[in-house]
Amino acid sequence: MKSRLLKFKKAFQSELEAVVDLRYLAELKNKYLSRKRGLLTVALKEIPLLPVEERPEVGKLANEIKYFMEKELTLRQKRLEAEEEVRRIREAQIDITIPGRLPPLGCLHPIMLVREEIEKIFLELGYTIEDGPDIETDYYNFVALNFPKDHPARDSQATFLINEELLLRTQTSPVQVRVMEKREPPIRIIVPGRCFRRDWDITHTPNFFQMEGLVVDEGITLGDLKGTLEYFVRKLFGKETRARFRPSFFPFTEPSADLDISCFHCNGKGCRLCKNSGWIEILGSGMVHPNVFKVVGYDTEKYSGFAWGLGIDRVALILYQIEDARLFYENDLRFLQQFREII
Amino acid sequence: MRYSWNWLKSFVNIDIETQELADRLSMVGLGVESISSSGDDYIFDIEITPNRGDCLSILGLSREIAALLGKKMTLPPMTYTETKKKAGDLVQVKLEAPDLCPRYCGKVVKGVKIAPSPDWLVERLLAVGLRPINNVVDITNFVLAELGHPLHAFDLGSVLGHEVIVRRARAGEKIRTIDGVERVLESDMLIIADQNRPIAIAGVMGGTNSEITQKTTDIFIESAYFDPPSVRRTSKKLNLSSDASYRFERGTDPHALTKAIERTCHLIQELGAGEICSGVIDTHPQPLQPRKTWLRSSRVNSLLGVTVEKRRVEQLLTRLNFELQRRDDDSWTVTIPSYRWDIEKEIDLIEEVARLYGYDQIPSTMPLWRGQNAGAPNWVERERLIRRTMIAAGYYEVVNYTFVDDNIDRLFRLEAKQAVKLQNPIAEQMGILRTSLLPAMVSNLAWNINRGIKNIKLFEIGKVYHLVKGKKRPEERETLGIAATGNFAEHYWKDGEREFDFYDLKGVIEFLFRRFGWETLSFAPDNIDFYHPAGVAVIRCNHRPIGHMGMLHPHICAQLEIPQSVYMAQLDLELLLKAEASLVKFQPLPKFPAISRDISLLFDRSISFDAITRWINSLKEDIISEVKIYDLYHQGDNIPKDKVSISLNIQFRHPQRTLTLEEVARAQERLINLLKEKLNAEPR
């Protein structure tokens, strides 16, 4: 009996070694410990038939072996379960290199992106935003801005006419006059908006977007104009950007200045973007002409101011290095999608 | 405008290199576009702003260079000898319109031998882009390029009655200009005439009837100052411009008329082209007085934001030939050179000081802000939020031209609207201002479909325009357009595909309104020609129609060659941008659980979900908290043709206690009975 028990133990040990999964483990458990026919169970049931003096020793041994088997089986089960878990996890592995399911995402038109960028810079400086009508009168678009009738200054602005009195604004500047007419200084505004000129080529489209800026207060100087616009171009084009102001002519500002920035593409060395000059013309600006202040009834001795205007389309062309302005209005998705990363 | 380096150097001793000169000119407002070499010369191409007509010559630019470099200028030789014959005996000048021609000078040359010009003269002309013709014409062009003063040479033999009359044209008078075109004149145009007929359009172009020819022996050289706006008006009306009119429009120097004649005579004599008769005819009824203004040093400093020493102001302006006289401790009286028409007042002088002082020498400062209104106004914030919402919903923003084809726009126009026409469109198919955003957006879809992109969702925010009865000014309204076609989303390998449909479009509009808390949105069926009659709605906000939506009519799709279904909507934003956003009012969270019940009913095919919910609401069952549709189908084995099966999900909830199942069952029964009675519903 004793030897049979020891043989069971030995056989169990070697069979346990061979067990590779939970199914075999269950079979093994059944084979020895099944309540009805397990080899050890049956052997235990035979103990009362043994001579009395053998019973304690055999009984002890049998119980030890049973305990041993149960312990080993439990250990083994835990180990197998752990292995199983590892395998299951491994098998659940997905191909993480497949591109993800993008949530629906459109994007802003590049002109609107640039417009919002510029707005942000000036809003932070305490400006507010104004707008005005696209359909304007000759008075607001020209006369009030010191463009006399029959003056060659009008040549640069080929105008769309609606009738004798009305035209499509060629610039956002009429809004300057409209705002000053209804408000006293101090004034600090920007005016984004659609403008119209009869030009159509690779860098001109018959409508385009402009941004206008106007500051009026006591003691505003040409130095203030320079400081503000230098701050602006560094914000928009990068910290390293240098600005250069060149005298220019606009009927509604005097002194007037064109603003060039150092080419951010070649760092001023000269490239295609800057036509080898190292500079890119960005905007026109100047001190508000006293004639404009007179039109709106401001005291020209008390107040001074500066104004500037830029083509948003043009800035977008430069920023994104696009060569053909007409692309903006084709609305080809392959074009529009490229501005997805920027928002 | 082209300038020859060698020619400039004959006026000023320029001791810097071409590139440095170009840079410095640019920094005083004479933007050099390019320098190109031409033989032993360099050609500067300079953009002259419209205020600087005085710079449109070698002399004019030399004046600027001399001021810039602090040098003196040398004028070219102007001497000549005269014969005894007096000009005044050979021609009479009558100035009948001194308002449009304050000064008119002339000179007579006899025994002219018309011949080609010598090489040196031809070279100079070519260098500045003028075409050589013959010695006499070339000399007048040479003087124009050199001194900036337009001259005109008449064949004196063709001047009838030997009378040169400066007068307004008679309406309907005609002249054939030297470009060969016959022009009909109007009564406000200034002309030069002889006894019988116009012989030149003053300041614009001469007539063929008095043109210099090979047979010409005697000439009359005109050197006049014409009123700039008058020349410009005439030139614009006739759509005729010339080198002369370009300069007259920008203002020439009335004091340089005789200098131009002297230089011309000198050259005629040098070329042996004729004999100069004695005397200059100078008709000058009211001698032009030198123009004066004043300048305050304090104003210079306060406007520029830098202190410019008084001596420096005097030095800079004197270099530009202004004459300064101290008026008091702070100010000067300033006499303006006769050629500087751009200078009238103090501000103009401040610009001159700033320009020569150097913009780069002015320190940059940031202005202080003492105003109160700052930041983006509500309408801007709201428009941004609409943009962001549309993007988040997967729509791409487009920007289209304001100008559209009337024939296409008309297809999308609501009957009552009238379009704004342009007098001078840039192209025939861009003749009106859009009355709707949709035509251009639909062609955006077509454009992309033709390039292989089939699933497209677009929006645009922009103005539409239409005439308003009884008002001069057309109306402009900020508008949102939406257009979509193809599948709802790009295909993903794990998912199925689904076509974009009416409810996707309606959903995005509802989403938009929900973000602003504008809850009073409603959709009502309507007839709008350009939509498919089976799927079109008018959108109302607070019971006011603000837009429309639906599926584009298949006829229009076919006409525009779009092979897939198109959904689109247009909403007027004016009200929404101005409307107060409704404040969110917090609702306490429900304390007791809801009980959910599904019921399926057969309705008549023409039923609307709106009708069902309205009847359910009329029950006023407090415990019905929500009614949703969870299934709807027409076809099927046991659904009659004229019926539709609708499954509703109903949530029952009581705010103060847990509902009993019996209560719910009773409410559900009342609901079903009502639908049976009112809407002919049959339980399934």
Ligand SMILES: [Zn+2]
């Ligand atoms: Zn560059």
